[in-house]
Amino acid sequence: MEDQGAIDRRTALLAGLAVAGLSATGARAAPAPATETIALWPKGAPGMPARPPVLKVDSYSKDPAVQDxxxxxxxxPSIEVFRAARPNGGAMLIMPxxxxxxxxxxxEGNEVARWLAGQGITCFVLTYRLPAEGWANPADTPLSDAQRAIRLxxxxxxxxxIDAKRVGAMGFSAGGHLCADLATRFAARVYEPVDAADGLSARPDAAAPIYPVISMEPGVTHxxxxxxxxxxxxxxxxxAAHSADRNVTAQTPPCFLLHAEDDDVVPVENILRFRAALRAKGVTTETHLFPDSGHGFGIxxxxxxSVAPWPGLFLAWAARVGIAG
Incomplete structure (x- = not known):
């Protein structure tokens, strides 16, 4: 029987190949496309401003071959569906x-979804409403979209x-705050139910805030x-009400935490506070800190x-908590 360390090392290697777009034989792997878009609020999002926001699409990429x-x-708001070619029953809601x-x-969304779909996890990328665009309840507007997405x-x-009891959540930076907010305030009533789906739990079965904003405290937050x-x-x-470390309970799901200690955008103190709060409530937690990878690296x-092993570390953890096969 193989020891767990050998299994985890192999997982990390295969995950690295997958992130690079290669199979174990070195062949280029075709990315999984989004197969469907699901509108979160078919009759209109709650709290719509008198002058609804107008969609704007910009790009950070200077390379025409790279979408950013x-x-x-x-x-x-919506979720883009990335079906796994060989689904293992696990699902992940991804919040950029x-x-x-x-x-x-x-x-921090579609690229991660394609990679995880290649590992058998069906993914849903959340395009959520932004709080400063006139919504009636701005501080809880992103959370209402995240809760609704999990329920759908x-x-x-x-x-x-997919297995409805194997639905995880992952978020990056401010999306990491939304992920942690969902993990700690999944039961908060932040919108009025609109259909039968809203009778389902919004609690993710596992959560992975990646280089996340956690605290809203000045000097610590972004x-x-x-x-x-x-x-x-x-x-x-x-x-305090919107600092995820202040809202942890014993019902918060298992968490995978990841941050670079030289992050000059979101201080590493954010994840350290969240880890301490999770441990204080007895929540299973796996934490990885890296010395020199900055902020916003995604995959x-x-x-x-130094952060290069993180995809494999995540997959090994996801298998242990039941999200990966």
Whole structure:
């Protein structure tokens, strides 16, 4: 029988090949395309401003061969479905970052979804509404989209060949805050039910905030995310209410935490606070800190950095908590 270390090392190697777009034989692997778009709110999102946001699509990419779109003006939030070619029954809701100013849909969304779909996990990339675009309840607007997305995934589990009890969540940067917010406030009533799906649980079965904003406390948080979500001048009570480390309970799902210690955008203190809060409540937690990988690397920019093993580490953890096969 193989020891767990050997299995995890092989998982990390195969994951690295997958991230590079290669199979174990070195052949180029075809990326899994999005197969469907699901509107979260078919009759219109709650709290719509009198002048709805107008979708804007920009790009960070200077290479025409690389897609790196950022979205803002999102009035019709949705989830893009990436079906696994060989589904193992697990699912992952992916929440890209963008400082709650925009949604970095390719680098921290679709690319990660294609990779995980190649590992057998059916993925759903969330394009969520941005809090500073006029919504009636801005601080809880992204969370309402995340809760609704989890519920819709469970409602359609049979259609996508997934197990409704094996639905995880992953988020990056501000999307990591949304992931942690979902993991800690999944039961908060932040919108009125619209159909039968809203009778289902919004609790993810596992959560992976990656280089996340966690705290809204000045000096620890990412200032732009704080300003967009709760306002730069938010008082102490509002700050605490939207700091994920202050909302952990024993019902928070198992968490995989990842951060670079030299991150100069979102201080590593964020994840350390979240880890301490999780451990204090007895929540199973796996934490990885890397010395020199900065911020916003996703899977595209890991290269030879110390963070390069993270995809394999994540897959090994996902298998242990039941999301991966």
């Amino acid at each position: 779109r950022v979205l803002s003006g999102i009035a019709r 970052g963008g400082g709650y100013t925009d949604v970095v849909v390719d680098k 995934i469970r409602a359609h589990a049979g259609k996508y060949g 200032a732009g995310s704080r300003a967009n979500l709760i306002g730069a001048d938010a008082d102490a009570a509002r700050t 595209r920019q890991i290269g030879a950095k």
